[in-house]
Amino acid sequence: MVRPPLSEQDRERGLRLGEILRAARGDRSIVEVAAQAGISVETLRKIETGRIPTPAFFTVVAIARAVDVSLDALDLRLDPVL
Template sequence: MVRLPLTPEQLAAGKRLGHQLRQARGDRTLAEVAQEAGISPETLRKIETGRMATPAFTTVAALARVLPLSLDELADICLAHTGLRQTG
């Protein structure tokens, strides 16, 4: 199966997600958070820098579990500017 290139909107959502995860990590090291989430530090680095714009749901869920973030918050961040964002 050939994967289609990501759209500009998907790339922007990945950058927003990465920025939010980096902010939530605060002073904790990348390696510490990655280990707690059960992912590699390189995977977390790629997500935080936007180089991995569409990480697996289980990866995002694991990061939300170890950071002070909810999946709802992360969904809102990813869906911002798409018209798909849920409102309260």
């Protein structure tokens, strides 16, 4: 199965997700948050910079838990661009 290319809106949403998660991380180190979320530092870095605009759901859940942000709060802040 071939994955369709991402739209500009998908990429923008990925950038917003990364910005929100980075802001929620605050002054905690990327190493600390990645370890708590059970993901690699490089994966977290790519999500925070928008280089992974559509991360796996359970990865987002793990990061959100690590930075104490609810999925509802993420949803509200990621209001889709229509």
